[in-house]
Amino acid sequence: xxxxxxxxxxxxxxxxxxxxxxxxxxxxxxxxxxxxxxxxxxxxxxxxxxxxxxxxxxxxxxxxxxxxxxxxxxxxxxxxxxxxxxxxxxxxxxxxxxxxxxxxxxxxxxxxxxxxxxxxxxxxxxxxxxxxxxxxxxxxxxxxxxxxxxxxxxxxxxxxxxxxxxxxxxxxxxxxxxxxxxxxxxxxxxxxxxxxxxxxxxxxxxxxxxxxxxxxxxxxxxxxxxxxxxxxxxxxxxxxxxxxxxxxxxxxxxxxxxxxxxxxxxxxxxxxxxxxxxxxxxxxxxxxxxxxxxxxxxxxxxxxxxxxxxxxxxxxxxxxxxxxxxxxxxxxxxxxxxxxxxxxxxxxxxxxxxxxxxxxxxxxxxxxxxxxxxxxxxxxxxxxxxxxxxxxxxxxxxxxxxxxxxxxxxxxxxxxxxxxxxxxxxxxxxxxxxxxxxxxxxxxxxxx
Amino acid sequence: xxxxxxxxxxxxxxxxxxxxxxxxxxxxxxxxxxxxxxxxxxxxxxxxxxxxxxxxxxxxxxxxxxxxxxxxxxxxxxxxxxxxxxxxxxxxxxxxxxxxxxxxxxxxxxxxxxxxxxxxxxxxxxxxxxxxxxxxxxxxxxxxxxxxxxxxxxxxxxxxxxxxxxxxxxxxxxxxxxxxxxxxxxxxxxxxxxxxxxxxxxxxxxxxxxxxxxxxxxxxxxxxxxxxxxxxxxxxxxxxxxxxxxxxxxxxxxxxxxxxxxxxxxxxxxxxxxxxxxxxxxxxxxxxxxxxxxxxxxxxxxxxxxxxxx
Numbered sequence: 201x202x203x204x205x206x207x208x209x210x211x212x213x214x215x216x217x218x219x220x221x222x223x224x225x226x227x228x229x230x231x232x233x234x235x236x237x238x239x240x241x242x243x244x245x246x247x248x249x250x251x252x253x254x255x256x257x258x259x260x261x262x263x264x265x266x267x268x269x270x271x272x273x274x275x276x277x278x279x280x281x282x283x284x285x286x287x288x289x290x291x292x293x294x295x296x297x298x299x300x301x302x303x304x305x306x307x308x309x310x311x312x313x314x315x316x317x318x319x320x321x322x323x324x325x326x327x328x329x330x331x332x333x334x335x336x337x338x339x340x341x342x343x344x345x346x347x348x349x350x351x352x353x354x355x356x357x358x359x360x361x362x363x364x365x366x367x368x369x370x371x372x373x374x375x376x377x378x379x380x381x382x383x384x385x386x387x388x389x390x391x392x393x394x395x396x397x398x399x400x401x402x403x404x405x406x407x408x409x410x411x412x413x414x415x416x417x418x419x420x421x422x423x424x425x426x427x428x429x430x431x432x433x434x435x436x437x438x439x440x441x442x443x444x445x446x447x448x449x450x451x452x453x454x455x456x457x458x459x460x461x462x463x464x465x466x467x468x469x470x471x472x473x474x475x476x477x478x479x480x481x482x483x484x485x486x487x488x489x490x491x492x493x494x495x496x497x498x499x500x501x502x503x504x505x506x507x508x509x510x511x512x513x514x515x516x517x518x519x520x521x522x523x524x525x526x527x528x529x530x531x532x533x534x535x536x537x538x539x540x541x542x543x544x545x546x547x548x549x550x551x552x553x554x555x556x557x558x559x560x561x562x563x564x565x566x567x568x569x570x571x572x573x574x575x576x577x578x579x580x581x582x583x584x585x586x587x588x589x590x591x592x593x594x595x596x597x598x599x600x601x602x603x604x605x606x607x608x609x610x611x612x613x614x615x616x617x618x619x620x621x622x623x624x625x626x627x628x629x630x631x632x633x634x635x636x637x638x639x640x641x642x643x644x645x646x647x648x
Numbered sequence: 649x650x651x652x653x654x655x656x657x658x659x660x661x662x663x664x665x666x667x668x669x670x671x672x673x674x675x676x677x678x679x680x681x682x683x684x685x686x687x688x689x690x691x692x693x694x695x696x697x698x699x700x701x702x703x704x705x706x707x708x709x710x711x712x713x714x715x716x717x718x719x720x721x722x723x724x725x726x727x728x729x730x731x732x733x734x735x736x737x738x739x740x741x742x743x744x745x746x747x748x749x750x751x752x753x754x755x756x757x758x759x760x761x762x763x764x765x766x767x768x769x770x771x772x773x774x775x776x777x778x779x780x781x782x783x784x785x786x787x788x789x790x791x792x793x794x795x796x797x798x799x800x801x802x803x804x805x806x807x808x809x810x811x812x813x814x815x816x817x818x819x820x821x822x823x824x825x826x827x828x829x830x831x832x833x834x835x836x837x838x839x840x841x842x843x844x845x846x847x848x849x850x851x852x853x854x855x856x857x858x859x860x861x862x863x864x865x866x867x868x869x870x871x872x873x874x875x876x877x878x879x880x881x882x883x884x885x886x887x888x889x890x891x892x893x894x895x896x897x898x899x900x901x902x903x904x905x906x907x908x909x910x911x912x913x914x915x916x917x918x919x920x921x922x923x924x925x926x927x928x929x930x931x932x933x934x935x936x937x938x939x940x941x942x943x944x945x946x947x948x949x950x951x952x953x954x955x956x957x958x
Binding site for chain 1: 695701725726727731747748
């Protein structure tokens with residue numbers, strides 16, 4: 201057993217010390233984090249550039265009614281200057297010229313002229329402000345016409361916004377705020393991660409076995425240790441590399457998620473204050489309403505993630521990674537021992553790849569309907585359960601199903617290890633012979 | 649004392665017999681040559697000695713008692729098809745292999761230092777194996793085979809990949825190991841090196857042992873009463889003088905030397921031939937031809953193959 205430990209140590213250390221492993225392990229969560237944080241950050245980050253927009257308004261509809269804010273100012277210009285700017289835009293040092301045509305009420309069109317592409321935010325801001333002014337004017341006219349007292353206030357009071365919250369009853373009837381979308385997303389991501397890990401580390405075992413065989417070092421080693429010890433040390437060593445990577449990723453993700461949480465929380469506060477200011481100053485809620493809703497949703501998501509059974513999800517990920525990995529690694533190890541070249545390996549790999557690929561194909565369907573028969577059977581059958589059960593767990597799976605799935609998987613592992621040991625022992629010393637499945641099955645029944 | 653003994657070892661693979669009732673006895677502190685054509689079953693026998701595979705039947709003894717799995721720590725094996733982890737550093741790898749043989753890290757480091765100094769390869773310690781030439785890697789493999797000072801060493805074609813200088817170096821190391829009491833099983837197709845270093849041989853052909861014994865006795869057994877004579881003077885008409893008891897197999901005469909091979913047909917004595925020849929010319933040398941291991945190998949294997957066909 202001491203020798204297995206030596207092998208395990210070598211398998212683990214040579215891989216963990218590789219630059220590619222270190223870079224991949226640290227960079228992947230950072231990239232994932234960056235991909236989620238960056239858009240949020242950029243969205244909350246205010247445009248700090250000061251811009252002045254020249255307004256030529258022959259209709260006087262919006263004259264002196266366009267509110268400047270901290271960064272975007274409106275400056276009204278007479279026709280002369282407007283004509284001058286049109287021919288020589290650079291002389292005015294304006295960001296853009298806003299032209300309100302005479303027939304704006306009938307055509308609903310205004311123009312913004314600039315020598316550069318006008319940003320989306322500025323366009324939205326200007327559009328919203330003009331709309332509000334004209335809408336306000338129209339409404340005022342209608343209100344004045346009908347003469348109903350406090351009509352404007354009454355109209356404002358009819359505005360409605362509804363949010364449907366999904367509540368999941370916990371064990372002790374405790375209501376936990378849940379979200380189908382969140383469970384689906386987490387299930388999908390977790391299932392995909394399982395696929396990725398099982399495949400990546402399973403193949404690593406196969407390549408390791410093939411390396412030893414093609415290097416011809418295997419005969420030296422098995423004259424010191426039993427072939428099974430070598431295979432065992434390799435599978436466990438590589439499995440630990442995988443666990444190391446998963447652990448680092450989970451820790452980093454939690455750290456990043458916490459970071460994002462506090463960041464978004466902080467950011468939303470500012471936005472809300474800003475929005476309230478705008479509302480107060482303008483008495484219009486439409487523009488502002490959208491912004492805090494978005495950031496509140498991010499907070500909500502974080503609350504809902506908190507409402508999931510995180511320890512169970514993490515436990516399931518570890519359990520199914522370990523067992524799924526061992527199941528597939530023993531197959532891949534057996535294949536690696538039986539073949540001489542990459543081409544042969546490709547061919548033999550196909551039947552072992554199929555259940556993994558199948559799992560990924562049905563993963564989305566399972567995430568959409570985690571209670572269906574497809575989801576149930578795929579999470580019980582050991583070849584698909586490491587991916588599918590992990591994807592189902594965020595939705596809540598009855599305990600008996602989890603236990604049944606785990607028990608079947610554990611039993612299958614024992615079978616697959618026994619089989620791999622038999623094939624490995626014969627295959628590893630077999631050179632220059634193209635093997636087929638029939639031959640490999642024969643090896644299972646060889647005496648030592 | 650016999651350090652290793654195999655009795656009636658049988659090993660069958662699906663479709664063919666690799667070893668049929670092979671027995672060998674290896675004396676302590678000797679070099680035992682395991683010979684045979686490709687595919688005869690040598691590697692299978694070696695793997696059985698190393699307990700990589702188990703025989704279907706037969707008995708194996710190590711130091712006079714049935715072999716145990718712990719005995720592999722007393723055996724060092726240099727396979728014919730050998731390699732190292734390419735990406736691993738030389739020193740790290742040698743240490744790893746030594747530890748797998750059951751050495752403690754401290755002892756392993758100490759011995760490795762000794763061997764690396766002896767072979768003057770200390771500078772390779774931190775290099776990756778893929779940077780080494782084939783001969784360099786072979787040296788490292790030799791060291792990792794003998795590092796744990798096993799009582800029995802098995803070398804399968806140890807000289808492939810070595811230049812003549814390194815071949816000599818390894819040959820001397822093997823003889824040195826023997827002098828220090830290590831027993832060596834040596835498998836090769838290079839018959840001149842067998843003659844040079846082996847004490848005993850066993851020849852396996854088509855899964856059966858067809859010859860074994862002390863090397864000089866084996867060669868003696870295969871001599872054909874043929875003599876080589878080098879002479880000076882005129883070339884005589886030998887056929888008339890030699891009579892029915894001798895036969896000239898080969899007769900070469902050129903400017904430099906005159907030489908012939910004469911075979912005794914009946915059990916005549918050397919002196920009888922000498923007497924006849926002395927009257928014909930001046931004899932420069934007269935010696936009996938003892939067959940080389942190469943000749944013995946070819947003769948025995950070909951004859952055996954013919955017999956099997958019949």
